[in-house]
Amino acid sequence: MPLRVRLLGRPGLEHDGESRRLEGHKPWALLTYLLLEPRAPTRRELADLLWSEADDPLGAVRWSLSQVRKAVNPPAEIGERDGRIKIDAEVLVVDAGELLRGEWDETSIDDLVRGELLEGMSFGEAPSFDTWLQVQRARVATSAADALRWAATLLSHREPDRALALAERALRSEPFDDALHELIVEIHAARGDRERARTYVAGLTRRYRDELAIEPPASISRPLERAPRSAAEPLLRLDVQARALLDIARVRFWAGDFASARDIALRTARQAGETGDRALEARALILGSATYTGGGLGTAREWMSHLQRALRLANELGDRAALAQIETERGRISAIEGRYGAAEASFRRARRLAEDIGDTKEAGWARAMLAVCHADRSEYAAAEEHLRAALPALGWAPLAMGVLARVLVGMGNVEEGKAFADAAVARAEREGLLPTLPWALVQAGDARLAEGDLDGATERFTRALTIAQETKNPSWQALALRGLGLIARAKNDGDRTLSLLREALAREELGQGNRWIVAAILADLVEVEGGKDKEHIERGLRIALAGLMPELAERLRRFSPSHTVSHTPPHTGRHTVVS
Numbered sequence: 001m002p003l004r005v006r007l008l009g010r011p012g013l014e015h016d017g018e019s020r021r022l023e024g025h026k027p028w029a030l031l032t033y034l035l036l037e038p039r040a041p042t043r044r045e046l047a048d049l050l051w052s053e054a055d056d057p058l059g060a061v062r063w064s065l066s067q068v069r070k071a072v073n074p075p076a077e078i079g080e081r082d083g084r085i086k087i088d089a090e091v092l093v094v095d096a097g098e099l100l101r102g103e104w105d106e107t108s109i110d111d112l113v114r115g116e117l118l119e120g121m122s123f124g125e126a127p128s129f130d131t132w133l134q135v136q137r138a139r140v141a142t143s144a145a146d147a148l149r150w151a152a153t154l155l156s157h158r159e160p161d162r163a164l165a166l167a168e169r170a171l172r173s174e175p176f177d178d179a180l181h182e183l184i185v186e187i188h189a190a191r192g193d194r195e196r197a198r199t200y201v202a203g204l205t206r207r208y209r210d211e212l213a214i215e216p217p218a219s220i221s222r223p224l225e226r227a228p229r230s231a232a233e234p235l236l237r238l239d240v241q242a243r244a245l246l247d248i249a250r251v252r253f254w255a256g257d258f259a260s261a262r263d264i265a266l267r268t269a270r271q272a273g274e275t276g277d278r279a280l281e282a283r284a285l286i287l288g289s290a291t292y293t294g295g296g297l298g299t300a301r302e303w304m305s306h307l308q309r310a311l312r313l314a315n316e317l318g319d320r321a322a323l324a325q326i327e328t329e330r331g332r333i334s335a336i337e338g339r340y341g342a343a344e345a346s347f348r349r350a351r352r353l354a355e356d357i358g359d360t361k362e363a364g365w366a367r368a369m370l371a372v373c374h375a376d377r378s379e380y381a382a383a384e385e386h387l388r389a390a391l392p393a394l395g396w397a398p399l400a401m402g403v404l405a406r407v408l409v410g411m412g413n414v415e416e417g418k419a420f421a422d423a424a425v426a427r428a429e430r431e432g433l434l435p436t437l438p439w440a441l442v443q444a445g446d447a448r449l450a451e452g453d454l455d456g457a458t459e460r461f462t463r464a465l466t467i468a469q470e471t472k473n474p475s476w477q478a479l480a481l482r483g484l485g486l487i488a489r490a491k492n493d494g495d496r497t498l499s500l501l502r503e504a505l506a507r508e509e510l511g512q513g514n515r516w517i518v519a520a521i522l523a524d525l526v527e528v529e530g531g532k533d534k535e536h537i538e539r540g541l542r543i544a545l546a547g548l549m550p551e552l553a554e555r556l557r558r559f560s561p562s563h564t565v566s567h568t569p570p571h572t573g574r575h576t577v578v579s
Helices: 025-036 043-050 057-072 095-101 127-155 160-173 178-190 194-212 218-225 240-254 258-275 278-293 300-317 320-336 340-356 360-376 380-390 398-410 414-430 437-450 454-470 474-490 494-510 515-529 534-546 550-557
Strands: 003-006 012-015 018-020 078-081 084-087 092-094
Touching (some): 025 043, 025 057, 025 095, 025 127, 095 127, 127 178, 127 320, 127 534, 194 218, 240 258, 240 278, 278 300, 278 320, 300 320, 340 360, 360 380, 380 398, 398 414, 414 437, 437 454, 474 494, 515 550
Antiparallel strands (some): 012 018
16 A cells, blocks of 8 residues: 655654654655655755754754655655655655645545645744745645635535535635635525525625725626526537637637637627526637637636636536646646646646547647646756657647747757747748747747847847737737847847836736746846846745746845845756746
């Protein structure tokens, strides 16, 4: 039997029904780091991380490693290869790992989500580890809240009481989560207790006004606007007219007309909801969400709410293909917000769902999006592995090729990165993929900037900006402006550099506010400003540390003396141009 490792709540070890002992905070810290940190550390890295103030740091590492070995072996072994220490995690069941990988269901969620990572332990005497632990706690917390929301949504139809309990647990960490409040209203309404639903909305309205001084979003009351569904009503009902509308929305989306695609998708969803075509309603909401994740229209909260509705519908119908697409979209929104714990879990769930039904393309997209999470955290080797495996299944899609180009340039493999970026541009142009073309052009520009070809980089960033303005994609506009700003910086034109970078930041903030893009632009600004704008430093560091973006955190930390001792996890590849 595998050894169970409990890192959430009070830590513990269990094997064959018997508890194992591991005494002391530092041994538990060491075990947690070996299990959750992507890259195996060296003894010196562990010494600097946990025992920098000890008289004999390496001796402390040896002693703690011996304690961990005794606790986990058998069945797990701790080995050392090329100077790096690795634990045999395949024979372990780690609750935090299950949560981050999305390996849970409605039956296991109560036991899994039960406390903070290494609850009750503090490591003020090891500030580098303490910083790492705080980031991991935030990562696990976002995944836990998302897991509770996911389970509550799936249980809302068949076990409403339990669904309410799970939703209320999730609200403890996110008390003003609009989608969760909407779910509670929907559960009450679906049970036929519309009066209780109205009472809940009224109480929530007072709370929003008193505590936030704002009105709650209208979406919270949306379930009360839907006609009650009879239990005798068939789950499958086709609305031919609405299905034709969805086809039009798809055409508009791929032409880069995101605003029209969004409006038609939402109209389709409303009409499908009224006629009872629940499968179509779910798919219309999925397409609508893509106008946010792909085009920056709307807000994360708005589309998470719509996807929550789609998830419930698809689950009732047993539509696993739609469920996989929903998980991918939810993951993309979480990644945009820098909530990588939730994003990773969603992408891994999407991949498993897609593989179970033989949908290799959807599984490939889930892997490609997971690679984006790795790339944002500078885990380039892991990102490259996912992308090279996914690209054939995706038909060498330009978006995924652009991500691989970004990863290769980040690793210092500029020549191959440029080749992938140019291939992405050529394919996007040949296939008329206007929404994807600016992203590919930005990567082609970054590769040329990295090799010193300023004229070639300028041409590609300028084209990217023009097309991104035509398609009204704020994120691609921001990245193109950032590229032009970095070219101005290379030419020692300080005023133009600052102007372009500030404009890039403003464009992204008007759109999705993608946390990685914002932090990257802030890091550039801080370097050009020489650290004079303390607000830029602190804001960039908050984003970089919360999202575990070590490369950006390291660049920003140089200008913030109060953060000089913070831990930066080891990673592969390093390059000044990150896009």
